[in-house]
Amino acid sequence: MKLDPFYLIVDSAAWIERLVPLGVKLVQLRIKDRDEDELRAEIRRANDVCAVHGCQLIVNDYWRLAIEEGCDFVHLGQEDLAAADLLAIKYAGLKLGLSTHDHAELETAMAAEPDYIALGPIYPTTLKKMKWAPQGLERISEWKCQVAPIPLVAIGGLNPERIDGVFEAGADSAAVVTDITLNADPEARTREWIEKTKKWR
Template sequence: MTQTLALKDRDLFWPPADELTEATERIRARLGDWPPTHAPWRICLTAPDEPNGGDLIVLADAQQHGEQVARWLVRGAGVIEAAENKATLHLGGEKYRLEGHLAEDWIAALAAFLDCGFDPHDALVLALAWRDGDETRADDAFPADLARFPRLAGLPAAPAQAFARCPERLGLYPVLPSAEWVERVVGFGVKTVQLRRKSAQPADELKREIARCVAAGRAHDAQVFINDHWRAALEAGAYGVHLGQEDVHTADLSALAAAGVRLGLSTHGFYEILKALHFRPSYIALGAVFPTTTKVMPTAPQGLKRLARYVRLLDGVVPLVAIGGIDLQVLPDVLATGVGCAAVVRAVTEAADPAAAVSALQQGFTQ
């Protein structure tokens, strides 16, 4: 665990604040070892003369500084509006609205989580999960009580009923490019698969593909999820759909929940985890754990340390799926975090012998 830190010689706050820096060091020393951050953010308690892309400017009321805030945002700076147990981050054209507890040392906690390498919206979530004195209560004071975490404001209403549950530990979860692959892999005995079509195709052809996948799942007593194409999946009676964060704003989640369709949601950090939990999905995917070439990722790889933190926070709350760059070599390390499911792509589709690859991967879940 980190014992000494070199924060006092860094430009953490504007104006410089020795007491905040000392509090940040105390908190940071109890958060564990993390790779050094590549984005040295500076928290500004008053606006600097020349804000830049590394500044996070804290205000009580952003509306009172309307034109200035607009200029700061154009220059790449972020603005945190914090008052009355609410905090809103304006950054990169996005607005992250949080409601929860603001501890007296929340700014020091924010600086500590930024130093751990968390992006500002995730660091702000963790800062609102912080409580004064947490660093004195345990060697590892990293927030792990979901009840302490803030609520996200401004989200679309969740369906009246929660999504149907799926098994707590889904095991091996191949993500496959075609109905032919789905039929092949469920034939190997895999019980959870996903169809992810990356290329555009005519609607009728897509419907036929999905219908084949649904039929294969029923024939082999397997759970087939359909990525993105929720309308066609609903029409075909699919077991489940998997959606990205942006899809919750456009998909008819109420219709899916009412039909008993299971819902999996992608996440890439603490803020998106809270957003996913709001919709009460059947499972949450955590990724990308490792670098992946199968799709363009919006964030850097999460790594095993973050995955372990997500599992600790969410274990027993919702089934979890680790995804991104997972193969037979790293599978034991992934499962050691406690996650009950690992999604794989190339480990199956690019294997010289897919049946043997599936068998070896499945054995990894029994060891």
């Protein structure tokens, strides 16, 4: 399986409606602390937009809703992985992405036979408090050797200036959150990311 090198992560369908039409081909909807009806409505809206624009939608955490809403990709953190019904996900035909931060988590993730592995944080990140130190580019190369041919997603503190180094180290896709959503001009920054990742397609 091949992932688009530009992997956008946002927390609402509104962001997807705003940015996906610019040419985004891979986006994760990562929403926290909403009730099920709201979550379902957000997933449905996001799915509709992505279908129109030929964008791959990845739903974070909520694998049951992803199945019910006919999505085709789910991403799980390690805690969610422990509680998820992997057989149900597989039988529904959903592809699976998993987060990893250390060797133990990588071992757990690989046992689940995912469609991609994410490694982070590569650089210091402001998004959430991390108990892990920044992984650095060498860890990308190490992880890629262990997960290949499964695609490897790098995440954490990435920006257009750091993209080339991440891909040269072995990542297949670069995930971004705050560099776009906290930017003064998210649309312009999105276009910059698309342009910068074109050569890695």
